[in-house]
Amino acid sequence: MAPPFNSLLWSLFVFIFLQADAHFVLQLPPSLGFNDVKEGEGPCGSFSINNRDKVTEWPVGGYPISLLTTHTKAKLTYWTALANSTDKLVDLIPQMNQMGVGDFCLPTVPGKKEWVGQDAVVQIVQEAADGSLYQCAAVKFTDGDAAAVPSSCKNSTGVQATFIVSSGTPSSTKAAPTGAASRTRTGQFGCIIAFVLWFWGAL
Numbered sequence: 380m381a382p383p384f385n386s387l388l389w390s391l392f393v394f395i396f397l398q399a400d401a402h403f404v405l406q407l408p409p410s411l412g413f414n415d416v417k418e419g420e421g422p423c424g425s426f427s428i429n430n431r432d433k434v435t436e437w438p439v440g441g442y443p444i445s446l447l448t449t450h451t452k453a454k455l456t457y458w459t460a461l462a463n464s465t466d467k468l469v470d471l472i473p474q475m476n477q478m479g480v481g482d483f484c485l486p487t488v489p490g491k492k493e494w495v496g497q498d499a500v501v502q503i504v505q506e507a508a509d510g511s512l513y514q515c516a517a518v519k520f521t522d523g524d525a526a527a528v529p530s531s532c533k534n535s536t537g538v539q540a541t542f543i544v545s546s547g548t549p550s551s552t553k554a555a556p557t558g559a560a561s562r563t564r565t566g567q568f569g570c571i572i573a574f575v576l577w578f579w580g581a582l
C-alpha cells in the first residue's frame with residue numbers, strides 16, 4: 380500500500396528533471412521568447428532581437444520587470460538599446476547582485492526619457508553558476524506615469540537584491556554580447572536542485 384503521495388513526489392521530481400535547466404524566466408514585460416536549452420545564446424536566448432511581434436509600451440514613470448529565477452545567486456544586468464542600433468546597449472538601471480530562488484520583481488523601472496516614442500529593446504542578462512543567460516523584450520518608451528503593477532509581480536520569501544555600485548564614471552555604451560555564450564555544464568545540477576527545493580518550499 381504505497382501512499383499516493385510518494386508517486387506524486389516522484390512524478391514531480393521527474394517532471395522537474397525533464398525541465399532541465401529552467402535557469403530564469405522573464406515573466407514581465409513579455410519576452411521575445413524562452414527556450415530553456417538555448418537561453419545561453421546571446422543576445423536574446425536564441426530569439427531575434429529585431430522581432431517586434433509583442434511590443435510593450437514602457438512609460439517614463441516606470442514599468443514592472445518580473446523574473447522567475449532558479450539560481451540561488453546571480454548577477455543581473457538590465458540593458459536597453461534602440462531597435463535600429465541594437466549593438467549599442469546602455470544600462471536601463473544599474474547592475475545588481477540577486478540572491479534567493481523564486482519570483483523577483485522590480486515594480487517600477489523608469490523608462491528612458493531620451494528615447495520616448497522610439498522603438499527599443501530591453502535585454503536582461505543573468506550571470507549565474509552555469510554561465511550568462513539572455514532574455515529580451517520589444518518595447519516602446521512613452522511619456523506618462525508608471526504602469527500598474529500586477530499582483531503576479533512579487534518577491535518570493537528570501538529573494539533579495541542589491542545594486543552594484545561601479546567605481547568611476549559609467550560608460551554610456553557597451554558592446555552587445557554576440558554569438559553563443561560558451562556555457563559550461565558545471566553548476567547546472569545545483570540550479571536544478573535549488574529549483575526542486577524551492578518547489579517543495581524548503582528554501
Ligand SMILES: [Cu+2]
Pocket residue numbers: 400401402403449450507509567570
Ligand atoms: Cu541555470
